[in-house]
Amino acid sequence: MQxxxxxxxxxxxxxxxxxxxxxxxxxxCAVLGSVCGFLLSxxxxxxxxxxxxxxxxxxELFRGTPLLIQLFWIFFCLxxxxxxxxxPYVSVVLALTLYMTAITSETxxxxxxxxxxxxHDACTALGVASWNKVFYVIFPxxxxxxxxxxxxxxxxxxxxxxxxxxxxxADLMFVGQNISNSTARPVEFLSAVAVIYFLVAFxxxxxxxxxxxxxxxxxxx
Amino acid sequence: xTAPLLVAAQPQASFVPDSAGGDFIQLRDVYKSYGxxxxxxxxxxxxxxxxxRLVIIGPSGSGKSSLLRVMMGLESIQGGTINFQGQPYxxxxxxxxxxxxxxxxxxQVGMVxxxxxxxxxxxxxxxxxxxxxxxxxLSKAQATEKARIFLARLGLESKLNAYPSQLSGGQKQxxxxxxxxxxxxxxxxxxxxxxxxxxxxxxxxxNVMMQLAEEKMAMIIVTHDMHFAKNIASRVVFCANGKVVExxxxxxxxxxxxxxxxxxxxxxxxHLG
Amino acid sequence: MNYQFDFxxxxxxxxxxxxxxxxxxxxxxxxxxxxxxxGFGLCLLTLSRWFFIRWPAQLFIEFFRCTPAxxxxxxxxxxxxxxxxxxxxxxxxxxxxxxxxxxxFNAEAYRAGVQAxxxxxxxxxxxxxxxxxxxxxxxILPQAVRTALPVLMTNGISILQQSALVAIVAVADLMYxxxxxxxxxxxxxxxxSLIALIYFALSLPIAQLVQWLERRQDTALAR
Numbered sequence: 001m002q003x004x005x006x007x008x009x010x011x012x013x014x015x016x017x018x019x020x021x022x023x024x025x026x027x028x029c030a031v032l033g034s035v036c037g038f039l040l041s042x043x044x045x046x047x048x049x050x051x052x053x054x055x056x057x058x059x060e061l062f063r064g065t066p067l068l069i070q071l072f073w074i075f076f077c078l079x080x081x082x083x084x085x086x087x088p089y090v091s092v093v094l095a096l097t098l099y100m101t102a103i104t105s106e107t108x109x110x111x112x113x114x115x116x117x118x119x120h121d122a123c124t125a126l127g128v129a130s131w132n133k134v135f136y137v138i139f140p141x142x143x144x145x146x147x148x149x150x151x152x153x154x155x156x157x158x159x160x161x162x163x164x165x166x167x168x169x170a171d172l173m174f175v176g177q178n179i180s181n182s183t184a185r186p187v188e189f190l191s192a193v194a195v196i197y198f199l200v201a202f203x204x205x206x207x208x209x210x211x212x213x214x215x216x217x218x219x220x221x
Numbered sequence: 222x223t224a225p226l227l228v229a230a231q232p233q234a235s236f237v238p239d240s241a242g243g244d245f246i247q248l249r250d251v252y253k254s255y256g257x258x259x260x261x262x263x264x265x266x267x268x269x270x271x272x273x274r275l276v277i278i279g280p281s282g283s284g285k286s287s288l289l290r291v292m293m294g295l296e297s298i299q300g301g302t303i304n305f306q307g308q309p310y311x312x313x314x315x316x317x318x319x320x321x322x323x324x325x326x327x328x329q330v331g332m333v334x335x336x337x338x339x340x341x342x343x344x345x346x347x348x349x350x351x352x353x354x355x356x357x358x359l360s361k362a363q364a365t366e367k368a369r370i371f372l373a374r375l376g377l378e379s380k381l382n383a384y385p386s387q388l389s390g391g392q393k394q395x396x397x398x399x400x401x402x403x404x405x406x407x408x409x410x411x412x413x414x415x416x417x418x419x420x421x422x423x424x425x426x427x428n429v430m431m432q433l434a435e436e437k438m439a440m441i442i443v444t445h446d447m448h449f450a451k452n453i454a455s456r457v458v459f460c461a462n463g464k465v466v467e468x469x470x471x472x473x474x475x476x477x478x479x480x481x482x483x484x485x486x487x488x489x490x491x492h493l494g
Numbered sequence: 495m496n497y498q499f500d501f502x503x504x505x506x507x508x509x510x511x512x513x514x515x516x517x518x519x520x521x522x523x524x525x526x527x528x529x530x531x532x533g534f535g536l537c538l539l540t541l542s543r544w545f546f547i548r549w550p551a552q553l554f555i556e557f558f559r560c561t562p563a564x565x566x567x568x569x570x571x572x573x574x575x576x577x578x579x580x581x582x583x584x585x586x587x588x589x590x591x592x593x594x595x596x597x598x599f600n601a602e603a604y605r606a607g608v609q610a611x612x613x614x615x616x617x618x619x620x621x622x623x624x625x626x627x628x629x630x631x632x633x634i635l636p637q638a639v640r641t642a643l644p645v646l647m648t649n650g651i652s653i654l655q656q657s658a659l660v661a662i663v664a665v666a667d668l669m670y671x672x673x674x675x676x677x678x679x680x681x682x683x684x685x686x687s688l689i690a691l692i693y694f695a696l697s698l699p700i701a702q703l704v705q706w707l708e709r710r711q712d713t714a715l716a717r
Contacts, residue, residue: 066658126404128355129356160562163659187573190569197562197565
């Protein structure tokens with residue numbers, strides 16, 4: 001069995017297009033998901049059970065089921081539920097965003113919890129209360145502490161985005177599989193696709209580590 | 222470092238060494254428990270004068286930190302009353318669950334903690350001016366000027382724009398003291414502020430506290446450092462099991478404790494140093 | 495929304511769903527066992543003194559952590575038979591792929607646990623005359639596991655979710671069976687909702703257990 005990796009190079013344009021689509025979905029859903037996740041974490045701080053229970057349930061549901069089934073449900077069931085046809089791109093963005101929202105709301109919640117109680121005590125001791133305390137002391141620290149795990153979430157989303165190939169979106173995974181099928185060279189092309197994913201995800205993961213040590217050590221103890 | 226730390230010097234009061242009384246603070250029958258038989262303040266009564274420096278000593282879990290935290294309004298009591306400057310301050314039987322009744326009185330209490338006191342994401346200057354500006358309505362210029370003066374008196378003026386992560390433990394605690402003093406409190410509470418510091422930094426913080434004592438600031442100090450307690454206290458209070466066992470001038474307590482429980486504790490503690 | 499919910503067609507398919515569920519559970523449980531045991535071994539390799547053991551181990555971990563699980567599964571299914579000229583049954587291949595993926599993530603979890611063991615304990619072992627393997631087995635492993643347990647369990651749940659991906663390479667797990675039923679009966683809504691609920695019911699108790707464990711660890715640390 002002959003392995004010929006140079007073949008991959010002749011398909012670089014198609015692969016690049018796939019990568020571009022993957023990145024487009026990742027970035028847009030990451031941004032949307034982070035913003036919505038932040039808002040959701042604010043909602044979850046509410047004292048009213050009418051707000052806390054549905055939002056808590058939402059997060060548990062999206063964390064406790066496979067992303068694949070979330071994708072399939074939104075892709076196949078949503079049009080049925082609403083009786084309209086939903087374009088594939090919209091379904092995919094919706095699914096990834098809803099998933100990302102649930103994940104990031106937990107990230108923000110964790111960041112808030114990780115602030116030492118002495119910070120709250122210091123505010124009481126100084127008489128800095130409610131809106132002032134939240135705006136000047138608590139939230140800045142929560143946001144700072146949330147940045148490294150948020151970036152990790154984005155890297156995870158980048159990897160999970162490969163699922164959208166299963167509903168026919170021409171992302172990097174889809175393109176790679178297609179070519180490997182048509183050229184009957186799965187080893188070369190699937191490995192190449194793996195390397196491309198790796199070359200994006202690995203530096204980002206390292207970056208998270210650097211940010212964690214440098215930035216947090218300076219501004220968050 | 223001889224310039225006064227306090228913006229206005231406290232009025233002179235007569236100092237009667239043997240009196241355990243006082244009308245600056247009066248705790249009567251204060252009761253606090255965390256449920257399930259964990260009682261930290263068991264009908265505790267204590268008086269304090271406006272020029273007293275109380276040092277509270279005792280075994281862990283004897284309610285020392287709880288007393289400070291209750292005075293600051295960080296925790297509630299379930300029974301008893303506390304008067305502050307002659308006015309009702311905290312009532313354990315009141316509906317608000319034993320938290321300070323008058324916020325204005327609460328703002329006259331300042332507190333410095335053992336760990337993580339400063340806001341790490343703000344510079345030293347921002348740490349100092351946040352509360353004066355947002356709570357007391359000072360302008361940024363006024364607050365900054367005041368902060369500058371305090372830092373200069375502590376010898377930390379060069380650290381105005383530094384971040385807490387760039388300061389040593391001793392510098393952080395001194396800034397924390399300055400931050401509390403910016404609000405011109407009538408009472409300062411120190412909760413084991415040197416316990417987490419390396420030995421060589423303990424002195425610089427204790428010197429600041431001594432200077433405050435010389436300027437007649439009312440303070441309640443919880444500490445393990447008996448040598449420091451001897452130097453700074455006007456009265457030493459030994460607490461155990463949520464009660465005041467014995468109190469008196471440091472000279473008397475440390476050399477001739479009356480109660481056996483006190484003797485037992487001091488033997489264990491002083492034996493080592 | 496005028497849609498007639500009809501769950502009756504599902505009753506006829508209980509058998510198929512049950513078979514699919516069994517496959518899913520098999521995948522999840524076996525790959526968890528694999529991941530828990532091999533993960534610790536891999537973690538020890540990354541902490542080895544020798545560069546030529548450390549670096550390949552680290553590379554293995556990074557590769558499995560920085561590429562999509564779906565891609566790993568597809569790669570195993572299409573490339574392994576080709577490369578080694580063997581036929582392995584689908585479920586075993588799924589277990590292999592998922593297991594190695596979990597091994598990499600667990601290795602990182604164990605590493606955090608191992609590094610959390612205070613140096614004083616290691617010194618004490620030397621002082622007591624314990625040999626390195628004894629130290630690892632009796633002192634490091636228990637403490638590392640205790641610290642890492644919440645993460646290990648969360649990773650375990652995660653592999654349960656990822657196991658659904660094998661449906662894409664036509665392994666007859668719960669997801670695949672669900673997909674078949676949904677397409678044959680033209681009833682995606684009921685089927686996929688039910689499948690989602692089953693996965694949820696499987697992972698929720700473990701997630702609650704993790705939360706309980708973390709709360710206990712917090713109080714233990716506070717003391």
